[in-house]
Amino acid sequence: xxxxxxxxxxxxxxxxxxxxxxxxxxxxxxxxxxxxxxxxxxxxxxxxxxxxxxxxxxxxxxxxxxxxxxxxxxxxxxxxxxxxxxxxxxxxxxxxxxxxxxxxxxxxxxxxxxxxxxxxxxxxxxxxxxxxxxxxxxxxxxxxxxxxxxxxxxxxxxxxxxxxxxxxxxxxxxxxxxxxxxxxxxxxxxxxxxxxxxxxxxxxxxxxxxxxxxxxxxxxxxxxxxxxxxxxxxxxxxxxxxxxxxxxxxxxxxxxxxxxxx
Amino acid sequence: xxxxxxxxxxxxxxxxxxxxxxxxxxxxxxxxxxxxxxxxxxxxxxxxxxxxxxxxxxxxxxxxxxxxxxxxxxxxxxxxxxxxxxxxxxxxxxxxxxxxxxxxxxxxxxxxxxxxxxxxxxxxxxxxxxxxxxxxxxxxxxxxxxxxxxxxx
Numbered sequence: 001x002x003x004x005x006x007x008x009x010x011x012x013x014x015x016x017x018x019x020x021x022x023x024x025x026x027x028x029x030x031x032x033x034x035x036x037x038x039x040x041x042x043x044x045x046x047x048x049x050x051x052x053x054x055x056x057x058x059x060x061x062x063x064x065x066x067x068x069x070x071x072x073x074x075x076x077x078x079x080x081x082x083x084x085x086x087x088x089x090x091x092x093x094x095x096x097x098x099x100x101x102x103x104x105x106x107x108x109x110x111x112x113x114x115x116x117x118x119x120x121x122x123x124x125x126x127x128x129x130x131x132x133x134x135x136x137x138x139x140x141x142x143x144x145x146x147x148x149x150x151x152x153x154x155x156x157x158x159x160x161x162x163x164x165x166x167x168x169x170x171x172x173x174x175x176x177x178x179x180x181x182x183x184x185x186x187x188x189x190x191x192x193x194x195x196x197x198x199x200x201x202x203x204x205x206x207x208x209x210x211x212x213x214x215x216x217x218x219x220x221x222x223x224x225x226x227x228x229x230x231x232x233x234x235x236x237x238x239x240x241x242x243x244x245x246x247x248x249x250x251x252x253x254x255x256x257x258x259x260x261x262x
Numbered sequence: 263x264x265x266x267x268x269x270x271x272x273x274x275x276x277x278x279x280x281x282x283x284x285x286x287x288x289x290x291x292x293x294x295x296x297x298x299x300x301x302x303x304x305x306x307x308x309x310x311x312x313x314x315x316x317x318x319x320x321x322x323x324x325x326x327x328x329x330x331x332x333x334x335x336x337x338x339x340x341x342x343x344x345x346x347x348x349x350x351x352x353x354x355x356x357x358x359x360x361x362x363x364x365x366x367x368x369x370x371x372x373x374x375x376x377x378x379x380x381x382x383x384x385x386x387x388x389x390x391x392x393x394x395x396x397x398x399x400x401x402x403x404x405x406x407x408x409x410x411x412x413x414x415x
Binding site (some may be wrong): 043046047049050053054057093097154155157158159161162164165166168187190191192194195196199200203204 | 268269271272274275276278279280282283285286287289290291292
């Protein structure tokens with residue numbers, strides 16, 4: 001009866017997955033419904049913005065600088081073959097503002113802040129702090145979850161903007177200061193090619209969507225984690241894996257909508 | 263509620279983020295070059311616009327004076343109708359010549375305005391009569407081959 005058992009196993013997994021999707025959707029709605037207190041008692045949100053946004057600053061800024069430097073070096077190597085080194089600014093700025101900025105910043109944010117959120121909430125659940133709040137008629141979603149959600153959603157576009165700006169600066173240092181591309185054409189060609197609405201604003205929209213996805217996944221995994229040491233560690237792993245996949249999938253969808261070769 | 267050092271850090275974070283966004287908008291993007299000055303519209307008909315696109319620049323003597331806003335096919339004359347927004351500061355004579363030119367060998371196409379000597383100026387909504395279409399590479403090669411064949415007879 002091996003077949004029956006394996007079939008039963010598959011069925012259980014599918015049902016479990018659908019169950020989790022439904023619970024996740026209800027969880028997301030609950031966050032939105034109970035997000036009033038996170039603005040009325042803004043210090044709750046500010047505290048979380050410190051731990052998820054400000055604490056991610058260093059990794060975001062350093063990674064942005066490195067990505068910009070690499071883009072500058074690689075872009076110069078390729079563009080030199082066609083004698084269009086002056087387009088280096090365009091290449092660095094467009095690839096950062098449209099794609100690399102939002103995606104890489106969100107991936108870093110997921111592994112730096114998302115995993116911490118999951119572990120924190122999972123541990124709060126394991127030590128029965130969440131149940132204690134419910135006992136005292138304090139809604140844990142309003143008190144614990146929603147401030148973290150809004151902190152992540154607000155921090156993400158800001159971090160992305162800093163990542164992209166830092167990357168452009170890195171490209172400038174390598175291209176103009178070290179290699180010697182003409183400074184005037186570097187900036188003017190960049191300004192010619194980068195459109196505020198089409199490129200910069202779409203990048204901000206992307207990072208906003210990624211912020212929602214990462215924080216919801218991180219908070220849900222923490223909230224749904226089995227209250228054991230093993231359960232919390234598994235939930236943290238799932239947060240990083242699932243939010244990375246969600247970021248890349250959402251990026252495909254958003255890019256298809258935003259930049260349809262016009 | 264007291265102010266804490268935490269608030270200071272988060273405030274600095276938000277200011278830095280918004281600052282980075284401003285840098286992206288003004289230094290990297292083109293928000294600073296959006297002309298807020300008033301403009302007027304001119305139209306021109308071309309038998310072939312080549313690779314001209316909306317938002318392409320309009321230059322006179324190499325100076326940016328406006329942008330292409332709209333391109334469509336006029337089915338009465340079967341020619342491309344190009345609507346352009348010209349900066350109000352610049353007026354052009356009635357017999358101005360509009361050419362579709364290419365910047366560099368493989369660069370973007372733009373419209374070059376060569377002013378004539380008429381005393382009267384073009385008013386808003388008027389049509390530039392004298393136009394020259396884009397150079398199409400295939401036509402050029404065809405003509406060249408044809409003249410070669412003629413010459414070798």
